[in-house]
Amino acid sequence: MLIAYMVxxxxxxxxxxxxxxxxxxxxxxxxxxxxxxxIATEEPIIGNSRLALLMFLGAExxxxxxxxxxxxxxxxxxxxxxxxxxxxxxxxxxxxxxxILLLSGLTMRRAVKAILAGQSGRLIRYLGTxxxxxxxxxAIQGYEWVRLIHFGLTLSSxxxxxxxxxxxxxxxxxxxxxxxxxxxxxxLARRGSFTASRHTGVVLCGxxxxxxxALWPILYGLVYLY
Amino acid sequence: xNRRVVxxxxxxxxxxxxxxxVTFACSVCLGGADGYDPLTDAFNWSVxxxxxxxxxxVGSIAGWIFYSYRSAAKRRGLLKKKAPALRLxxxxxxxxx
Numbered sequence: 001m002l003i004a005y006m007v008x009x010x011x012x013x014x015x016x017x018x019x020x021x022x023x024x025x026x027x028x029x030x031x032x033x034x035x036x037x038x039i040a041t042e043e044p045i046i047g048n049s050r051l052a053l054l055m056f057l058g059a060e061x062x063x064x065x066x067x068x069x070x071x072x073x074x075x076x077x078x079x080x081x082x083x084x085x086x087x088x089x090x091x092x093x094x095x096x097x098x099x100i101l102l103l104s105g106l107t108m109r110r111a112v113k114a115i116l117a118g119q120s121g122r123l124i125r126y127l128g129t130x131x132x133x134x135x136x137x138x139a140i141q142g143y144e145w146v147r148l149i150h151f152g153l154t155l156s157s158x159x160x161x162x163x164x165x166x167x168x169x170x171x172x173x174x175x176x177x178x179x180x181x182x183x184x185x186x187x188l189a190r191r192g193s194f195t196a197s198r199h200t201g202v203v204l205c206g207x208x209x210x211x212x213x214a215l216w217p218i219l220y221g222l223v224y225l226y
Numbered sequence: 227x228n229r230r231v232v233x234x235x236x237x238x239x240x241x242x243x244x245x246x247x248v249t250f251a252c253s254v255c256l257g258g259a260d261g262y263d264p265l266t267d268a269f270n271w272s273v274x275x276x277x278x279x280x281x282x283x284v285g286s287i288a289g290w291i292f293y294s295y296r297s298a299a300k301r302r303g304l305l306k307k308k309a310p311a312l313r314l315x316x317x318x319x320x321x322x323x
Contacts (some may be wrong), residue, residue: 043297046291054290058283065279069272076268 018100053204057211060174064215067170068222072161075226078159086160087151090144091224098220101175104133105213108182118190118196127186127202130209134179141172164223171212171219181205181219218220 016201075081082088111126144163157213188194194202 046294051291054287061283062279065283066274069276071267072272072275076271077265079264206277 033215038218047200048209049200049204053207057207060211064170064219068218071167071222074159074163081160083158083160084161086158087148087153089148089164089224093144094142094220094224097137098217100133100140101137101213101216104137105210106129107133108206108209108213112199112202115189115194115202116196117197118195120192123202124189124193127189131179131182131186134175134182134209138175139177140173141168149225166225167219171215174215175213178205178209179209 044170107126107130111123111130114120114122114126153161153164155162185201186200
């Protein structure tokens with residue numbers, strides 16, 4: 001006890017504490033490797049909203065698949081198509097309309113790239129261009145529909161008219177919904193709601209627009225050309 | 227277990243290719259097997275298309291999700307090529323014996 005009091009406190013601490021040498025730490029069998037760094041979880045790679053919209057687009061794809069399947073049955077079962085005494089569809093004008101819609105897909109993609117780069121001015125310009133092209137597409141489709149109805153092709157005129165208006169009409173309704181969504185996003189963009197770090201609304205609208213644009217050439221080829 | 231599964235699949239494919247009449251369980255297919263009927267043909271194509279669509283849709287979504295995660299992991303440098311856990315000797319010279 002007398003000897004313990006004669007020792008300095010720091011010396012006593014060194015004698016009592018176990019030296020923690022890193023080299024003496026037992027290693028894993030076979031040497032082991034340092035654990036891999038965890039993936040940063042500040043933001044998920046695919047956000048919940050994008051995943052939800054993907055599921056919705058999958059359901060929409062199956063909806064159109066059902067309509068296309070029904071069209072295939074009527075089309076392939078008929079030996080003469082279009083049936084006799086039915087007006088012919090405007091293939092050339094709708095071909096130009098197809099190019100307009102494809103161009104709108106390109107401008108929409110540019111709009112998404114602009115907001116990812118934080119360029120709000122370019123975003124507004126490209127969104128506006130996309131909206132104009134989408135409305136032009138709908139206007140031309142509507143004008144052609146009025147002409148077809150005038151020439152006698154209606155929803156109840158037969159299988160030809162029923163399948164045409166059902167398929168093309170459903171797609172037109174989706175384009176109308178996409179245009180309305182796009183106009184809302186454009187209004188929000190003009191208010192400055194979107195930045196490089198807050199761009200989910202634009203990306204979601206772009207995904208839906210891309211779906212609607214990508215679907216049209218399939219319907220055009222099937223209904224107008226085949 | 228794997229061998230059994232492979233044998234069963236091969237047997238099923240062989241039945242379809244060699245003896246197709248055995249696999250005609252659907253009355254529509256059996257009814258249209260004798261001659262060419264446009265309506266049967268139309269239903270066949272429509273059913274094939276609708277059968278393929280769920281795989282196409284789900285495969286596209288899953289593929290895109292997989293691609294997104296792989297490209298994100300590559301960007302973060304997590305897909306490094308690791309050294310093999312066990313170095314195998316291909317001939318007696320490499321084994322050092």
